[in-house]
Amino acid sequence: MTPTHDLLVLDPSIRDWVVIPLLLIIAISGLVRPALQAVLKGVAPPPTESEILAFDAEARARHVVARAHRTRIVGGHGILCEDAYVGRKTYYIGGGGAAGTEGGGKGLLLSADISAPAAPSDPMAMMMGGGAMSGMKGQAAFMIQNMVMMNGIQHFFQGFVLLKIPFPLTNGFKPMFHRGLNLTTLDTSYVSSLSWYFVVSFGLRGFYRLYMSGWGREYVSDGMFKSLQMGIGQGGGPQFNAGQLYKMEADNFEMTRFRPLVDDAEKKLLGKKYPQKISLSAGTCAGKEEGELYAISGKKTKASSKQGAQKKNE
Amino acid sequence: PAPAPSPAVGALGALVSAVRRGLGTEQSNGARLRAATLLVRESEADSAATRAEVDEEYGALLDANPGNAMAAKRLATLMRSAGDVKGALEVMERMVAGGRGANECGCWLEWGEMYAEVGEWGGAAFCLEEFVLLAPLDPDGHARLGECYATASASAGDGGQLALLRRARKHLSHALNLMGDAAGRAAPGATRRRIRRRTSRALLSMASVSSAFLDSETGGAEEQEAKICRALLEFACGELLEMCEGGEFSKTMGACIKDYVEDKMKVTDLL
Numbered sequence: 001m002t003p004t005h006d007l008l009v010l011d012p013s014i015r016d017w018v019v020i021p022l023l024l025i026i027a028i029s030g031l032v033r034p035a036l037q038a039v040l041k042g043v044a045p046p047p048t049e050s051e052i053l054a055f056d057a058e059a060r061a062r063h064v065v066a067r068a069h070r071t072r073i074v075g076g077h078g079i080l081c082e083d084a085y086v087g088r089k090t091y092y093i094g095g096g097g098a099a100g101t102e103g104g105g106k107g108l109l110l111s112a113d114i115s116a117p118a119a120p121s122d123p124m125a126m127m128m129g130g131g132a133m134s135g136m137k138g139q140a141a142f143m144i145q146n147m148v149m150m151n152g153i154q155h156f157f158q159g160f161v162l163l164k165i166p167f168p169l170t171n172g173f174k175p176m177f178h179r180g181l182n183l184t185t186l187d188t189s190y191v192s193s194l195s196w197y198f199v200v201s202f203g204l205r206g207f208y209r210l211y212m213s214g215w216g217r218e219y220v221s222d223g224m225f226k227s228l229q230m231g232i233g234q235g236g237g238p239q240f241n242a243g244q245l246y247k248m249e250a251d252n253f254e255m256t257r258f259r260p261l262v263d264d265a266e267k268k269l270l271g272k273k274y275p276q277k278i279s280l281s282a283g284t285c286a287g288k289e290e291g292e293l294y295a296i297s298g299k300k301t302k303a304s305s306k307q308g309a310q311k312k313n314e
Numbered sequence: 315p316a317p318a319p320s321p322a323v324g325a326l327g328a329l330v331s332a333v334r335r336g337l338g339t340e341q342s343n344g345a346r347l348r349a350a351t352l353l354v355r356e357s358e359a360d361s362a363a364t365r366a367e368v369d370e371e372y373g374a375l376l377d378a379n380p381g382n383a384m385a386a387k388r389l390a391t392l393m394r395s396a397g398d399v400k401g402a403l404e405v406m407e408r409m410v411a412g413g414r415g416a417n418e419c420g421c422w423l424e425w426g427e428m429y430a431e432v433g434e435w436g437g438a439a440f441c442l443e444e445f446v447l448l449a450p451l452d453p454d455g456h457a458r459l460g461e462c463y464a465t466a467s468a469s470a471g472d473g474g475q476l477a478l479l480r481r482a483r484k485h486l487s488h489a490l491n492l493m494g495d496a497a498g499r500a501a502p503g504a505t506r507r508r509i510r511r512r513t514s515r516a517l518l519s520m521a522s523v524s525s526a527f528l529d530s531e532t533g534g535a536e537e538q539e540a541k542i543c544r545a546l547l548e549f550a551c552g553e554l555l556e557m558c559e560g561g562e563f564s565k566t567m568g569a570c571i572k573d574y575v576e577d578k579m580k581v582t583d584l585l
Contacts, residue, residue: 056381060413067416070447079450080443081481262456265487266542270549275541 008190010161018193019162022153026200029145030208036141061242068092068109068249078261085258093250109250149197154180157193165189327354345375349384356392368392376405383414390424399431419448423455426462435466446485453492457516460485464523479527480539483546486520514557521550521571 047055071092075085094107158180165177169188178186179194191199267274330350348371355368369392375385386409393402406415406425415421426441442459449455460482467478493513524543551571558567 056412059381060411063413063416067444074447074450077450079446081484083477084443084481262484262488265484265491266546268491269487270542270545273545273549275538275545277538 008161008164010163014160014162018157018160019196022157022162022193022196023200026149026197027204027207029149030201030204031211033141033145034212036145037139040141058240058242061245062240064108065242065245065249068253072249072253072256076256076258078259078263081262082258082260089253093253107250109246109253150194153193153197160193161186161190162193162196163191165191326350330354345379345382348375349382349388352388356388365392365396369396376408380408380412381414383409386414387421390428394428394431399428403428403432416444417448419445422448426458430462430465435462435469438462439466451492453489453496453516454512456485456489456492457512457519460489460516460523461519464519464526467526475530476527479523479530482523483520483527483543486516486523487546489516490520514554517550517554517557521547521554524550 071085071088075088080088090107092107092109094110161181164187167189169177171188173188176198177188177191177195179192179198181192330347333347352368352371352375355364369389372385372389372392375382376389379385386405390402390405390409393399393405403425406421406428410416410421410425422441422445426438426445429435429437429441439459439462442455442462446452446455446459463478463482463485467475467482470478490513493516524547527543528540528547555568555571
């Protein structure tokens, strides 16, 4: 059957008692949700001294890696003079000589005493005591509210056609706008109640972000997607392993070849006025005449013939 | 005497006081509120005693949290403005060693200027090299680094002097290349004139460095290096004369250049 393009007449009461109230309810619930999430998430306990020390050590290690990386990438491209770059390279990875000598020792990256982070002995304890649990608590408000709203709308407004988009849409938009409606012949421009909920929820995110700039913003931008992950231990992420990064950076330093840029700046500045080096002086190869550069027997170069003529005249 | 605080600072002070009154004792001792209060007190500090108190409180913030970069930077700035540059250097060193500020251009630039103030040119050059690594396309960074190398060469031994002057030449050349590229991209008018004004300082430094290289005992003996220096000197002087051509200043500039380089190269054609 072909889709019908006849205009449906929607009861104005739908607009007054369904569309506008739903819009207000969804907007208000979106504004209240961050407060509820903050209450459920609770206040994080203050960090212990060992956690502070570990954090500082990690910050220092990250900075060392960042500086070494910058020196290798930017300095290696010739932003520094070669001897300045070599000096830094020696500081980071050593010069291969004996320790204590100039240019000797292992360098900062290879001699740093860094142990790999300890693996958690009890993964369950790590999950329960750490940020993962509080993150899941925070998402609980969003999940519960979502479920309640969706089930409520499906129960009270199932089969409702609420409004019509003022421009025609292709059939690809049917799943988006006809949720809860099993009418294949209905024009895509009509929006069902469940679809109206999703459109308004996602559409108001920008408004929430503006309204709650600063406080609650974290719940607005990531709340919906984090709840979909539902991963155990998602809050942890990969652990920072300073020793491994140091070793990797040191290996990269070894492989990086210095490319002169600043070293050749004078040539670029002066252009044609840059004084060229004097070409090879009188040949010193055995058996060659003065001025003859390459051994090609029987052939005389201009210079050698001139010099030969000069010698004859003398 | 300290200048009168601006209206904005007065408003901030009133806000901080109101927030303190609204919060409990424990929360009003939080690091952020203390830092905001200290910012207000800094501008109101009208006596040495008050300034010393502010320094002490910033020090206390740092002792409580050595990673407090804001407190470290304010303390270093206050110490430097009070003349205690060595103390400011220690604060900066502690901050960077603690893993803060190492990725900020401003931090390295300030630190380099502090080293230059106390005459530690090696430290100043290191800090400016870090700045240049963070901002490789900034011509002013390369120009300052070149000037720093040139100044450091004055106190270096024979072997080190030439190496530092060579580095200075290269970085100044690179700065001039970058400035030339920027001037070429800029539309004619105020922007291009502004770029050319910055270029004049780099050109003067280039002339000075090239001349110093030629003046050194061994520098003049290296033929290729001496040729390069003469070419750079000619280039710098020519650009400077062209910049002030047609004005009254051009006569003065011409006379200075003539006196300066007369014995190093034939400048009659240039002038």
